Amino acid sequence: MAVPIAFYLILAAILFSIGIAAFLIKRNIITIFMSIELMLNAVNLTFVAFSHMWHQVSGQIFVFFVMVVAAAEAAVGLAIIISLFRVRQTLDVDQINLLKD
Amino acid sequence: MSTNLLAVLPELILTLTGVLVMLAEPLIAPGRTRKPLGWLAILGTLASALAAFYQLHIVNAHGPVTGFYATIQVDAFSIFFHLLIASIVLVTLLASLDYFEQGAVTHAGEYFALVCFGATGMMFMTCSVELLMVFIGLEISSISTYILSGFRKGRATASESAIKYFLLGSFATAFFLYGIALCFGATGSTSIAAIAAGLAVTKTPLLGWLAVAMVLIGLGFKVSAAPFHVWTPDVYQGAPAPVVGLMSTAPKAAAFAVLLRFLFNGTGLYHSHWILLIEILAVASMTIGNLGALLQTDVKRLLAYSSVAQAGYLLVAFSSTRNEAFGAACFYTAAYAAMNVGAFVVLTQLSGFDEKLRSIDDYTGLALQRPVLSALLGFFLLSLIGIPFTGGFFAKFYSFSAAVHGGHTWLAIVGLANSGVACFYYLRLLAALYSRPLAEQPNSPTRRIALPAAIALAATAAATLGLGILPNHVLHLVQRATPQNLPTASAPQLSANPPQEAWMDAKTR
Numbered sequence: 001m002a003v004p005i006a007f008y009l010i011l012a013a014i015l016f017s018i019g020i021a022a023f024l025i026k027r028n029i030i031t032i033f034m035s036i037e038l039m040l041n042a043v044n045l046t047f048v049a050f051s052h053m054w055h056q057v058s059g060q061i062f063v064f065f066v067m068v069v070a071a072a073e074a075a076v077g078l079a080i081i082i083s084l085f086r087v088r089q090t091l092d093v094d095q096i097n098l099l100k101d
Numbered sequence: 102m103s104t105n106l107l108a109v110l111p112e113l114i115l116t117l118t119g120v121l122v123m124l125a126e127p128l129i130a131p132g133r134t135r136k137p138l139g140w141l142a143i144l145g146t147l148a149s150a151l152a153a154f155y156q157l158h159i160v161n162a163h164g165p166v167t168g169f170y171a172t173i174q175v176d177a178f179s180i181f182f183h184l185l186i187a188s189i190v191l192v193t194l195l196a197s198l199d200y201f202e203q204g205a206v207t208h209a210g211e212y213f214a215l216v217c218f219g220a221t222g223m224m225f226m227t228c229s230v231e232l233l234m235v236f237i238g239l240e241i242s243s244i245s246t247y248i249l250s251g252f253r254k255g256r257a258t259a260s261e262s263a264i265k266y267f268l269l270g271s272f273a274t275a276f277f278l279y280g281i282a283l284c285f286g287a288t289g290s291t292s293i294a295a296i297a298a299g300l301a302v303t304k305t306p307l308l309g310w311l312a313v314a315m316v317l318i319g320l321g322f323k324v325s326a327a328p329f330h331v332w333t334p335d336v337y338q339g340a341p342a343p344v345v346g347l348m349s350t351a352p353k354a355a356a357f358a359v360l361l362r363f364l365f366n367g368t369g370l371y372h373s374h375w376i377l378l379i380e381i382l383a384v385a386s387m388t389i390g391n392l393g394a395l396l397q398t399d400v401k402r403l404l405a406y407s408s409v410a411q412a413g414y415l416l417v418a419f420s421s422t423r424n425e426a427f428g429a430a431c432f433y434t435a436a437y438a439a440m441n442v443g444a445f446v447v448l449t450q451l452s453g454f455d456e457k458l459r460s461i462d463d464y465t466g467l468a469l470q471r472p473v474l475s476a477l478l479g480f481f482l483l484s485l486i487g488i489p490f491t492g493g494f495f496a497k498f499y500s501f502s503a504a505v506h507g508g509h510t511w512l513a514i515v516g517l518a519n520s521g522v523a524c525f526y527y528l529r530l531l532a533a534l535y536s537r538p539l540a541e542q543p544n545s546p547t548r549r550i551a552l553p554a555a556i557a558l559a560a561t562a563a564a565t566l567g568l569g570i571l572p573n574h575v576l577h578l579v580q581r582a583t584p585q586n587l588p589t590a591s592a593p594q595l596s597a598n599p600p601q602e603a604w605m606d607a608k609t610r
Contacts, residue, residue, distance in 0.1 A: 039275035050286040084260035
């Protein structure tokens with residue numbers, strides 16, 4: 001028996017919401033970064049599900065683009081995290097509060 | 102020349118320039134000046150602007166050029182933004198040529214390359230008519246600006262600025278991407294023209310509405326419209342001044358171009374739905390931006406809140422009819438770019454690499470030490486207020502009158518009231534410049550203005566003044582540039598292995 005398309009979409013929406021919640025709640029920068037990756041993967045799942053629904057390969061090709069871009073973003077993001085850690089010796093967002101009025 | 106090559110010529114030149122700068126960087130001995138690389142980047146940007154003019158020549162003669170399976174559409178609209186972005190980048194490069202000579206910077210070559218790459222991404226955003234291409238352009242520009250904002254590495258504030266920009270920027274990108282996915286779900290395509298056609302017949306309009314909202318959230322972050330502006334003051338405070346001048350104008354111009362194309366050409370059918378969201382964004386940005394700026398003592402933070410408010414004034418223009426919205430929004434983008442880049446070029450010159458001048462108190466009485474720079478800063482501030490004979494006045498005028506013509510008079514009234522509030526903080530900085538210096542004030546590094554920076558200052562001042570004196574010419578130009586959807590010729594690509602009919606039957610039953 002085939003799984004209806006709505007199930008995939010609901011799962012993706014739940015994953016996306018978990019990503020948003022983790023982004024807002026978590027205090028460690030690496031964990032926050034992981035929650036962004038979770039959101040991107042939820043989008044990928046949505047793309048694949050819709051691609052199946054519309055019988056179009058383009059949706060699956062988009063997923064590859066998203067993965068490539070996410071990898072580039074991860075490279076830059078981790079570099080920024082390392083440079084931050086070298087200066088501040090912490091990755092807790094509550095302590096990264098120099099910039100304010 | 103093949104159509105594909107012609108369609109991406111300015112971007113191609115900028116990419117090659119960036120690669121050349123990176124290749125040439127190791128050839129210069131460590132410790133030597135990196136200025137030649139800066140000149141190389143400037144030449145590349147000039148060549149790219151010339152390529153855009155060449156495109157304009159072709160487009161005027163033969164109509165819009167499409168390339169790469171109709172994902173790129175070069176029309177007068179995209180060329181206008183290409184030229185705008187190229188000018189912003191040119192001024193930024195000129196202003197930052199001597200910027201890196203002051204501090205012990207060993208990686209200035211990367212700066213010039215990254216600015217070129219970032220500009221490539223922004224240009225791609227303005228000429229793509231396919232949301233996935235827009236996404237890739239957005240990422241190219243964002244990733245470059247993430248690095249640029251933390252360019253003074255080794256400083257805690259620089260890393261903090263970069264990480265905040267990176268985390269919130271990626272968060273916004275995820276929303277934008279989810280919007281694209283939902284658009285794809287509602288219409289079966291991510292091409293803007295096909296979305297416009299698909300939304301008319303879609304069986305799931307709810308997905309379409311959600312998609313528009315998600316895309317608006319994602320781009321709202323990029324143009325720093327309230328309530329998605331929280332990163333702006335922190336990032337602007339920690340990033341180097343010339344970079345702030347670049348990233349407060351060029352990526353925003355590109356994002357507004359995408360927003361215009363997507364909202365009016367792609368989802369024009371849902372006008373009555375998204376106009377409400379635009380109204381909320383515009384009112385929130387103007388109010389929060391201006392009230393926030395009143396409380397600031399740091400000049401860069403003040404200008405950050407001011408840029409939030411300016412994004413709000415720009416969004417007011419979206420409430421008008423199609424043609425007028427395009428004209429007013431494009432004019433506002435150009436005027437805002439001229440005056441805001443100008444203000445940050447002055448800040449670059451005044452405070453230097455180490456940014457000794459930070460708070461408004463530090464700027465007190467500066468007109469005695471640096472009369473020319475202070476006068477220019479005053480001029481740009483007056484333009485940001487919207488005093489007549491400056492670009493800022495006509496930008497606001499066209500934006501608000503567009504709103505009135507579109508039947509949103511109350512939005513124009515909110516905007517005018519906000520402009521009044523904005524006078525307070527702009528004039529506070531202006532008054533500080535021209536008042537008696539404090540006793541224990543840090544001295545501004547009194548150097549002469551280098552020639553490239555002087556050219557940059559003159560160009561921005563001339564542009565701000567020119568837009569204030571001869572606005573009609575530019576306005577007619579941009580109104581003519583309103584883009585149309587070209588019919589999509591290619592049939593949608595079907596799956597190589599379509600699901601069995603039995604499965605479809607089971608689903609429909």
